[in-house]
Amino acid sequence: MDRFRVDLIAATPNPQLCVYAAMHQDYSEGFVAADRENWPDEQRAGEICVKRLLAGERGHYGPMEHAQIVLNVGWFPHSVMQQARTHRVGVSFDVQSMRYTGERICRAANGELDLEEVFYLRPVGDYSDRQGKKYAYTESQRALDLDHCRASAERYRDLLSAGFAEEHARGILPFDYRQHFVVSFSLRAFLHFMDLRAKLDAQLEIRQLCDLMWPHMVSWAPEFAGWYEKSRLHRARLAP
Incomplete structure (x- = not known):
């Protein structure tokens, strides 16, 4: 954050x-x-x-x-924009499109940008759901999620390289891209x-x-x- x-x-x-x-x-x-x-x-x-x-x-x-x-x-996650x-x-919004602004995802896939510059994951810590049930988000769980973000970015990059339209390729990205x-x-x-x-x-x-x-x-x-x-x-x- x-x-x-x-x-x-x-x-x-x-x-x-x-x-x-x-x-x-x-x-x-x-x-x-x-x-x-x-x-x-x-x-x-x-x-x-x-x-x-x-x-x-x-x-x-x-x-x-x-x-x-x-x-x-x-740098806010997509879920915030939806909310x-x-x-x-x-209110009037003009929002960064994922049809025209996907270069940053490709750069992250290539290691030119930090993954967390383009994807949002919550910090490690203790949380609760809306019913009050408590849970822990651990370092190991977060590392798995970062791996998922990396794989998605690489797949997105490869789809664009293969000629896929941006609005098609973006469908495989994690929901909370920034x-x-x-x-x-x-x-x-x-x-x-x-x-x-x-x-x-x-x-x-x-x-x-x-x-x-x-x-x-x-x-x-x-x-x-x-x-x-x-x-x-x-x-x-x-x-x-």
Whole structure:
């Protein structure tokens, strides 16, 4: 998991002020942008929005859809992408394809890349399933799984060399090959995603994704982040 990475690509400047303007227009007679000199600063805008939109579980989330953040997510297993795209999250993804981006698999098969650069296996340790049954993932078991990844990569390389289409050859790869992707969230969608996937009983790897995403939220919209940490984080209280 030490390869997992989340980088900021772009974000709406002054997102809390953006939400404030949208909220303010909801109940203002006038054209709110004409009164811009009287708007609060970013911090105060965030405080007002939390009080009027979120505090007391008011659930007025609509104005939060105007602020957007775009992240680049790297080296996560395919299973995380499948989970991330499940449920109605209102998020846009552009995902590294295994039809056009299989060269890295061939390089791993040839020993030019570490196998774990392109395939994900959980660390050795103690785990439990969703029913609470405990088990150990040992060094010897993990070594067998790495051998399986190596054999699959070599078979993939050989199929491509024999003229097979990439979408045919990829069918023999282990499920958790690593993928990079770009994802964009509205402020509302980001917090909803955290509701879904930062639960304490969520899959380990997607919780790691949430842990790496969260500092970007704290830096970007700190008043919203502060409210969320106190009110909803890890509690699985799903947004509408």
